[in-house]
Amino acid sequence: MTISTAKLRAAISLTLALIVTSVFTLSSFAASKRTEWPPGKNSFEPAAKNLLDAPVGKLIGTGRLSIDGEEVPSGATVLSGSKIATGPDGNATIDLGPLGRIELRPNTTITLVLSSNSVQVEMSGEGAIAQWLPSGVEGQVRTSTQVRFLVTRGQAEVKSAQKTRKLSAGEAGTFNEPAEAVASGDAVLIAESVASKDKAGAGSTSSRTVSAGPVGAVVLAGLAGGVAWGVMAGRNDHSSSTLPKPSTVVP
Numbered sequence: 001m002t003i004s005t006a007k008l009r010a011a012i013s014l015t016l017a018l019i020v021t022s023v024f025t026l027s028s029f030a031a032s033k034r035t036e037w038p039p040g041k042n043s044f045e046p047a048a049k050n051l052l053d054a055p056v057g058k059l060i061g062t063g064r065l066s067i068d069g070e071e072v073p074s075g076a077t078v079l080s081g082s083k084i085a086t087g088p089d090g091n092a093t094i095d096l097g098p099l100g101r102i103e104l105r106p107n108t109t110i111t112l113v114l115s116s117n118s119v120q121v122e123m124s125g126e127g128a129i130a131q132w133l134p135s136g137v138e139g140q141v142r143t144s145t146q147v148r149f150l151v152t153r154g155q156a157e158v159k160s161a162q163k164t165r166k167l168s169a170g171e172a173g174t175f176n177e178p179a180e181a182v183a184s185g186d187a188v189l190i191a192e193s194v195a196s197k198d199k200a201g202a203g204s205t206s207s208r209t210v211s212a213g214p215v216g217a218v219v220l221a222g223l224a225g226g227v228a229w230g231v232m233a234g235r236n237d238h239s240s241s242t243l244p245k246p247s248t249v250v251p
Helices: 005-035 040-055 194-204 213-233
Strands: 058-064 065-069 074-081 084-086 091-095 101-104 109-114 118-124 128-133 140-143 148-153 155-160 164-168 172-175 179-184 187-193
Touching: 058 065, 058 109, 058 194, 065 074, 084 091, 101 109, 101 118, 128 140, 128 179, 140 187, 148 155, 148 179, 155 172, 155 187, 164 172, 179 187, 187 194
Parallel strands: 118 140
Antiparallel strands: 058 074, 058 091, 065 084, 084 109, 091 101, 101 128, 109 118, 128 187, 140 179, 148 172, 148 187, 155 164, 155 179
C-alpha cells in the first residue's frame, strides 16, 4: 500500500509539533521547580539579622577566665546565655557597651542573659559581682545562696522568700536565702555571697609567722598592742563590711 507524499508530510509535521511542545512544556516545568528551591530561602534572612543585632559583650581580665566551661583569653566575646566564670586568681570585667558593665571577683560564676534594654545575671554559688547600669537599662541579679546586696548609686528592690526590701544609695541588706534584686537606670549594684564574705573576713585575721630577732620581737609586741587596742575600740562598730567597692572589684 502506497502512502501519499502529502499524508507523509502531515504525519512528520504533527510529530515534530508534538516533540517541540513537549520540550517547551518540560522546560517550563523544570524552571518553575528551580525558582521554588530552596523553599522559603528568604526565611533565613530575619534570623540572620536578629543574630547580628543581638547584644554581645567582651570579657576583659586577668587570671583564669572561662566561658561555658572553656578557658578563654582576655578579650573573648560574650553572648547572651553564656556562663562566665573566674578562677581563684581571676578578676574580670564584662564590657556590655550601651548596657553597662559587670565586674567579677575571683571564684565567681554567672549566667548572662541580654536584651536591647536589660541585663539579667544569675549568680551561682560563691563569689561577688558589681553591676553598672546606665540610664534606660534594667538590671536583674538572682542568687542561689545567702547574699548581701549593696547599692552605691540609684536604688534597687530585693525580694526573697522571707522579705522584700528597697535599697537606696549607701544601703545594704543581707538575705539568708536566695534572692533577686532589680535595679533600673543609672544604678550600681553589688552582690556578694555570704560564704565569700565570711571567707574574706577569716583570711584577713589569719596570723603570719615573722622571725626578726630581738628587735623584731619588740616591734611585733608594739604592733600586737596596737592591734589589741584597735580591736577593743572597734568592737562596738557594726558598720564595717567586706563587700567589694565598685572601684576595687577589678584591680
